[in-house]
Amino acid sequence: MSLLKRIEQGQGGSSSGGGQSSGQEGEGSRLSSLQSRRVNAPITSPQAGSYFDLKTRVQNKLLSELDPTMDITRTDEVRRTIQDLFEQILAEENIVLSRPERARLFEQIAAEILGLGPLQPLLEDDTITEVMVNGPKNVYIERKGKLHRVPVTFENNDHVMRVIDRIVAPLGRRIDESSPYVDARLPDGSRVNAVIPPISLVGPTLTIRKFSKNPITVEQIIQFGSITHEAVQFLKACVEARLNILISGGTGSGKTTLLNILSGFIPDDERIITIENAAELQLRQEHVVTLESRPPNIEGRGEITIRDLVINSLRMRPERIIVGECRGGETLDMLQAMNTGHDGSMTTAHANSPRDALSRVETMCLMAGMDLPVRAIREQAASAIDVICQQARMRDGTRKVTHITEVSGMEGDVITMTDLFVFEQTGVEAGKVIGRLRPTGLRPKFMDKIEAAGINLPPSIFGIGERRRY
DSSP states (O other): OOOHHHHHHHHHHOOOOOHHHHHHHTTSSHHHHHTTSOOOOOOGGGGGGGGHHHHHHHHHHHHHOOOOTTTTTTTHHHHHHHHHHHHHHHHHOOOOOOOOHHHHHHHHHHHHHHOOGGHHHHOOOOOOOEEEEETTEEEEEEETTTTEEEEEOSHHHHHHHHHHHHHHHGGGOOOOTTTTTTEEEOOOOOEEEEEETTTOTOOEEEEEOOOOOOOOOHHHHHHSSSHHHHHHHHHHHHHHHTEEEEEOOOTTHHHHHHHHHHHTOOOSSSSSEEEEEEEEOOOOOOEEEEEEEOOOOTTTTBBOHHHHHHHHHHSSOEEEEEOOOOOOOOOHHHHHHHHHHTTOOOEEEESSHHHHHHHHHHHHTTTTTOOOOHHHHHHHHHOOOOEEEEEOOTTTOEEEEEEEEEEEEEEETTTEEEEEEEEEEEETTEEEEEEEEEEEEEOOOOOOOOTTTTTOOOGGGGSSSSSOOO
């Protein structure tokens, strides 16, 4: 049994003790604050205390040696410096560790100084799609659509708060008792939400929606069974023909992932404006302007809403406007933009079906505060939105496109819709949902727009002229 394993077993997983509180108090976003409270006790040998004591002593000795004016944003350079000092300290203090033990100790200390502490290994694991911290002792992850608890803990509530502060401080955001929740993002675009007491009764909570380092491709979602090749070919034609697309679905159903993929079909010579609460979209085109909303400052001033950004974007000569998610009054401005020459725009909304999506669009338009009749809003929606793409998270955790629906117009006071592709579930095998997104055999009324763009889709895409495949 390795030395570090024996040390960890000796401490029995306990997270209390004087050595722990002093060991983590010095952590902060700058090295100067990290050094403000350090343990000056000499390091004798690993047997002198628990694994945590060993880590704390080496970590604080290391902090005392680092230059407090060092720019820790230059990660590679700082990491090399930390590595050199780490090896020097172990040699000076005669601490003998095996190569795996030494590497493990260094990675944990480097994560505390440069990364997000205990969460760093979870964020580096590409199989994990979401990280949820419910107080210092309960950490869960999502892997393949299922939740699992992991044996990762923080020292106490203050330790979680320091990690949260490290995330939000570089973005100019704040979180405290007067503003106890915040939306933020990590440098790689992963979305972060944090809630602290007194709103949260279980301690500081942190939810990180991870983004893949390599964005999911069209081929991958087809391979995952989320969509079919025929449906992708149709949606690609819709994007290139500048049709307006609304992606709807529940929380965690994959709306943003699909929006990213569809945005990749936009030609490189078009000017794209993206508008989001926290910048998540990873567009590969060159001509992209990314706008991000801003919460009010500590005096309650300076708030920039999504609606403000949508209105402002109309003065920026956009050819495509992409709103990460419509949640309120900005929906009305988005519809007007789609109706006034900004064809090919896209957005997402929370809804359980295409029909619900239109109802929710109506409701959000009313939130703009305009005293508009419902019929006027419906006419705006019917003429603005061409395609609704419905996503769903299935019982087995997989994400699938369940409907691709055309918004075909108005009949009286009702918006008429035509399902072009519908997911048909044929059963469940070994806990997995079995089914396929199938064409309904109906052609959309906007086919003339697609053909006018020089795109010819074979009738077989819509299930016309050939026997349906099962």
